[in-house]
Amino acid sequence: xxxxxxxxxxxxxxxxxxxxxxxxxxxxxxxxxxxxxxxxxxxxxxxxxxxxxxxxxxxxxxxxxxxxxxxxxxxxxxxxxxxxxxxxxxxxxxxxxxxxxxxxxxxxxx
Amino acid sequence: xxxxxxxxxxxxxxxxxxxxxxxxxxxxxxxxxxxxxxxxxxxxxxxxxxxxxxxxxxxxxxxxxxxxxxxxxxxxxxxxxxxxxxxxxxxxxxxxxxxxxxxxxxxxxxxxx
Numbered sequence: 001x002x003x004x005x006x007x008x009x010x011x012x013x014x015x016x017x018x019x020x021x022x023x024x025x026x027x028x029x030x031x032x033x034x035x036x037x038x039x040x041x042x043x044x045x046x047x048x049x050x051x052x053x054x055x056x057x058x059x060x061x062x063x064x065x066x067x068x069x070x071x072x073x074x075x076x077x078x079x080x081x082x083x084x085x086x087x088x089x090x091x092x093x094x095x096x097x098x099x100x101x102x103x104x105x106x107x108x109x110x
Numbered sequence: 111x112x113x114x115x116x117x118x119x120x121x122x123x124x125x126x127x128x129x130x131x132x133x134x135x136x137x138x139x140x141x142x143x144x145x146x147x148x149x150x151x152x153x154x155x156x157x158x159x160x161x162x163x164x165x166x167x168x169x170x171x172x173x174x175x176x177x178x179x180x181x182x183x184x185x186x187x188x189x190x191x192x193x194x195x196x197x198x199x200x201x202x203x204x205x206x207x208x209x210x211x212x213x214x215x216x217x218x219x220x221x222x223x
Contacts, residue, residue: 031210033212040216040217042200042215043200043212043214044214045211045212045213048210048211088152090212092210097141097143097155097158097168100154101152102150102151102152103152
């Protein structure tokens with residue numbers, strides 16, 4: 001069974017701080033996705049990474065896929081209250097449905 | 111936003127009663143999924159479909175059944191609801207394969223009393 005471990009589970013920071021959240025596995029994935037979920041809503045896709053070592057940027061968010069395609073990180077620069085939410089990583093490989101991590105709940109305080 | 115509609119959005123039901131949740135898509139995507147989301151457990155796959163009348167079990171399928179008679183509709187049935195099935199249920203769709211980007215509905219909050 002493929003598992004994705006996300007850390008930290010909870011993160012509370014002040015506006016303007018930087019942060020990194022992690023998504024780790026012992027399994028290799030052909031692609032890895034990051035989603036953000038706000039209260040009362042479904043998860044929304046932020047990015048997909050498919051190549052080992054790949055780095056993608058989305059405004060103040062930087063996503064990296066590990067060289068071995070077993071892990072990923074999400075770095076937020078100068079966090080804002082609008083970044084508050086649950087961040088989920090999900091991995092895909094072979095012919096199986098996506099596997100989701102349990103998420104990192106981020107709170108950015110103004 | 112992907113065209114996915116879940117109904118109902120909220121439901122309270124009694125233990126032992128059958129419950130059906132509906133997911134409707136307007137994207138003509140091949141794959142449809144049902145997840146439940148619970149504190150401490152994240153998103154867990156219940157069942158998924160890879161075509162009309164083609165379904166498969168997920169991680170937590172016991173006590174649930176699904177049907178897909180049309181491309182656009184995917185129904186989740188709790189055969190005899192139990193309190194442990196109190197949860198938020200999400201439908202998702204994807205187009206290309208089982209593990210490409212998923213688009214989620216807004217969720218159904220189900221309470222079994």
